[in-house]
Amino acid sequence: MPHYLEHRQRLRARFLDGGAGAMPDYELMELVLFAAIPRRDVKPLAKELIETFGSFADVIAASRERLLEVDGVGEAVVAQLKIVEAAAHRLAKTRVTGKPALSSWTALVDYCAAVMARNPGEQFRVLFLDRKNVLIADEVQGLGTVDHTPVYPREIVKRALELSASAVILVHNHPSGDPTPSRADIEMTREIVAAAKALRIAVHDHIVVARSGTASFKSLGLL
Numbered sequence: 008m009p010h011y012l013e014h015r016q017r018l019r020a021r022f023l024d025g026g027a028g029a030m031p032d033y034e035l036m037e038l039v040l041f042a043a044i045p046r047r048d049v050k051p052l053a054k055e056l057i058e059t060f061g062s063f064a065d066v067i068a069a070s071r072e073r074l075l076e077v078d079g080v081g082e083a084v085v086a087q088l089k090i091v092e093a094a095a096h097r098l099a100k101t102r103v104t105g106k107p108a109l110s111s112w113t114a115l116v117d118y119c120a121a122v123m124a125r126n127p128g129e130q131f132r133v134l135f136l137d138r139k140n141v142l143i144a145d146e147v148q149g150l151g152t153v154d155h156t157p158v159y160p161r162e163i164v165k166r167a168l169e170l171s172a173s174a175v176i177l178v179h180n181h182p183s184g185d186p187t188p189s190r191a192d193i194e195m196t197r198e199i200v201a202a203a204k205a206l207r208i209a210v211h212d213h214i215v216v217a218r219s220g221t222a223s224f225k226s227l228g229l230l
Contacts, residue, residue, distance in 0.1 A: 011048035043087040068125035135172035160202040174209035186222035
């Protein structure tokens with residue numbers, strides 16, 4: 008049996024016996040790469056990917072274009088990594104869909120961070136809630152550059168009325184890595200709150216997510 012196949016068997020056995028907790032990022036990456044590259048030692052590529060992007064999470068969140076810049080990465084590898092990313096997002100969303108948002112707050116913030124924190128450009132999402140604060144829709148309202156996303160308060164309120172939503176939670180990311188709200192963020196949030204209040208739609212919070220963590224307007228006394 009080729010050495011790399013023996014290594015794969017041992018690595019799979021370690022994962023099944025002890026889980027991923029004690030495995031370094033590059034070994035978890037190896038397990039992902041096994042399906043994409045069935046007949047080659049993938050340890051060097053796994054280590055290079057982790058070294059290039061910084062962590063397992065950063066690798067699976069990297070864009071197709073950036074991944075393909077790494078020697079040894081082809082479409083099969085990109086597809087495998089994006090399947091893992093999609094599965095992670097789906098699992099995170101399952102934990103908050105259909106549940107009261109305010110009593111599942113940690114899971115909600117974790118979901119937002121998973122789907123947005125590593126985006127290369129700004130993204131503005133709105134989580135629409137019903138009268139019991141159950142999440143009924145999660146929609147991207149705007150895409151922007153590395154430091155700006157155009158947001159239109161009237162469009163957010165209009166969509167809330169279409170969905171019969173009683174409340175919303177605003178979410179956007181800071182690609183810079185710092186979740187601290189900017190002056191523009193604060194002013195924009197005030198405009199949305201005013202537009203929503205006129206139609207008795209509550210704005211429960213505005214969450215800013217970034218690689219270094221999250222910030223809550225409500226916790227900061229900004230809402």
